[in-house]
Amino acid sequence: MEKKEYKATLNLPKTSFPMKASLNTREPLLLENWAKEDLYGKMVSLRKGREKFVLHDGPPYANGDIHMGHALNKTLKDIVVKYKTMRGFQSPYVPGWDCHGLPVEHQLFRELGIGKHQIDRRVFREKARDYALRYVSVQREQFKRLGIFADWGNPYLTLDPAYQAKIVECFGKLYLDGYIYRGLRPIHWCATCETALAEAEVEYDEHRSPSIYVAFSVVSGLDKAFPGLGEAELLIWTTTPWTLPANRAVAVRPEFEYSAVRVGARILIIAKELLDRVMADIGVKEFGIVGSCRGKALEKLRVRHPLVERESPIVFSEHVTLDQGTGCVHIAPGHGDEDYQVGRRYGLDVFAPVNEKGEFTKEAGIFAGLKVEDANGKIIEHLRSRGTLLASREVVHSYPHCWRCKNPIIFRATTQWFLGVDRKGLRERALAIIKSVQWIPERGQNRIGSMIENRPDWCLSRQRLWGVPLPILYCEACGEAIVTEGTLQLIRSAVAERGADVWFIEPAEAFIPHGFACPSCGGKEFRKEEDIIDVWFDSGISHQAVLAARAELGYPCALYLEGSDQHRGWFQTSLLTSIALRGDAPFSAVLTHGFIMDGEGKKMSKSAGNVIAPQGIIDRYGADILRLWVASVDYSVDVRISEEILDHLVDAYRRIRNTLRFLLGNLYDFSPERDSVPCDRMEEIDRWILSRTERLLAVVTNAYERYDFCEVYHQIYNFCAVDLSSLYLDILKDRLYTRAAASPERRSAQTAMKRILDILVKICAPILAFTAEDAWREIPGRPENQVSIHLSDWPIRDDHCVSEALEGEWEKLLEVRSEVSKALEVARQGGAIGNSLGARVTISCAEGDLLLLLEEKEEMLADLFIVSQVTVQAVPKAREGEQLSVTVLNAEGKKCGRCWRYSTSVGGNGDHPTICSRCVEVVD
């Protein structure tokens, strides 16, 4: 027989699982196939009656294409859902979208090229609805392309009439339960957009403001603090002179020390620690301290308003600091949140003589009609003329701006509707319930806890167009707010039937029960509230509109999974409403992830030009590469992505894919029922790798349970690269290819490979959703009725082949193998050998346990080292550290033309003069 013909007698790998993935063309075909099979539907129905694990989707905003943040978030969710499904849970996943709110309004106004007052509300709302629905469908297709399994045909949308009705219902219930109140309160207000802004709608940016020092002369009580001083002035510092007309107090800190300082003809009271800085700032070089006291002693003082004829009290506030200013802080409860809080404590008047356009009202006296920004100059002049101005300059500092129009905004007291966080002990209950929720990572508990502890009441009203109306009516006669079971019932059913637009179509009477009269004055005429509800309320009650409303889900659910910014957003709004409405948290656990950064750890932005979009990654590499990236990073902190990182993932993917391919390729003639070899009759190395594989399964399963996907990734990857590719499979080639196809040795290897493949493909499946599916379909002996790996069960651990002792021995053998490799490399570099099969290795080992082990395993060492011959030699006990030495010589005999190993038996058979005796047996 010729050399070439011997090749035909080998069992070389065969598989239709291609080396080249071509994910960008292959994945869409799988998606089509999954859709045709209704895989999501099957996934849910397969687990009917099983224990539930519901991950509740936080609704992304229906605006624009999805970005990496969306991709990360949805992929993490999908990994969880796929894993839990394989574990046997019923894990339905209903996706949602947040459809109302300012972003849609902004985009739409931009597209239409008009402003808030230039369009009919009903016409605008129709357009807004179309706009949101357009992006729902854009994003839905983009999410599907990522391989996310979800109830795409039946998502939840906050603009659905049923959802809107639930918003009305929840608001109504909270109202009737006493959580909602109407109050005058300063809020962020954009005078340009003429609207209140939510906290999330405020951006901080540099702004140039006046920086002035103003004296408030003490009119009474001075003797108590500074006996005998006669007269003095409290010095304050502010960057918003326009808030001075609304001044209602001056705040100090009781524990600070205050000095009375003579400056020229006047005596100023300033916090002692800030004295030098203030004097330098107002340009005073000479001054003398004439008295000193604690802030506490200032409490009974009254001071004269610097602009108008009135008096202000001194109050205490923790927010007075020594960072800047004078230690005396001007308080305008109508124009600042902290001021408001202080004012509430002291019963101060919430005064804000500024209208919605940012102009002073007639209550502001001589400043009436001026825009507040423009009034600063006039106010400063006025102070100067009254002799109360000590210094005036300008300062550039961080200042709130409107996220839409980018103009500086103001704090302005307006009538708003609030959810009282301290009503009925809500805050305290929330703080307690937080402790019973599992936060992943744990620091999330601390984070949301301190936020809830400090958060102000929730302003629920918005002066906008696109949202659900506040279901409140007012008596025309007396202004009484009307919210009753009766009105709510009418509103709720009208909204459920016709959508929230009905509020703006029908007259107020449509929502008034027959014969109803104002309980306060008996009035019969009513008008509707014009404001809408904050969109955070929309998504915040999804636990009622979705979890509680859909039988397949259920309230509460197992997990919320969002970016860490949602500690202030959705987690909190969901928690507060859920506790108020149902008395408990809507989730058992909350998992958060970080944000996407570029390769340098900087945030992505158009202007920096470092944006990487998911669509680009999918087009170039495929969704599985993106999914693998998601799994590879530690999402508990910010994650990075760059071309370099993606390149590495492509390499890693290829390694995993080729490992699967090699396993598949060597199982083409293996029938599990017919050919499996029981564990006790397997080759030792096969038992060893099975032991390792079971260990991998245990470690990976545990990592999935902890949502530690990057551990999963590293374990799988290292197993493929190290245990399999460079070791086990490399050694196995000889046996697989050259032994008789049905020999026990080869079947033993295949039995192991089949088990490895089953496990590997399944533990990859939640991550490599597409690749695992393709590989799985190629596995021999798979039950025909299972249409998808995603409908299969998680592997059950088989302890039969697990052996600590065996793994322990092998750890030592592998150390020897590493020594042999080094020696082989030296021989190779010296040109003595090429392929390691050209070598004969002699191991000299000192007497001891290792020697005994090597002698025991001597027969298999040549296979283990992939050389032709191995001899183990005992040497006398050597010095420490020189237990082992390896000698490499050319192999004995001739190279077998079939198995390529060197053997003295080559030439021994007349019929087959070019092959070794072992191969002769196989060929004959």
Next chain:
RNA sequence: GGGCCUGUAGCUCAGUUGGUUAGAGCGCGCCCCUGAUAAGGGCGAGGUGGGUAGUUCGAUUCUACCCAGGCCCA
């Protein structure tokens, strides 16, 4: 400015309850193979552990400050 968080080889991650020469895989360099072949294998070189100061016999691991970056808030 405040709260929370991050900073270990080019990359992704380990680890150290303070203790001998800080690990893995990839990438990189050199080499081998050509029966996983747009694959496979071997060897090797890479880290002042963000910086400074302190506590300690000893710090990457503890403390303070600083720098860089992130989320949230002001």
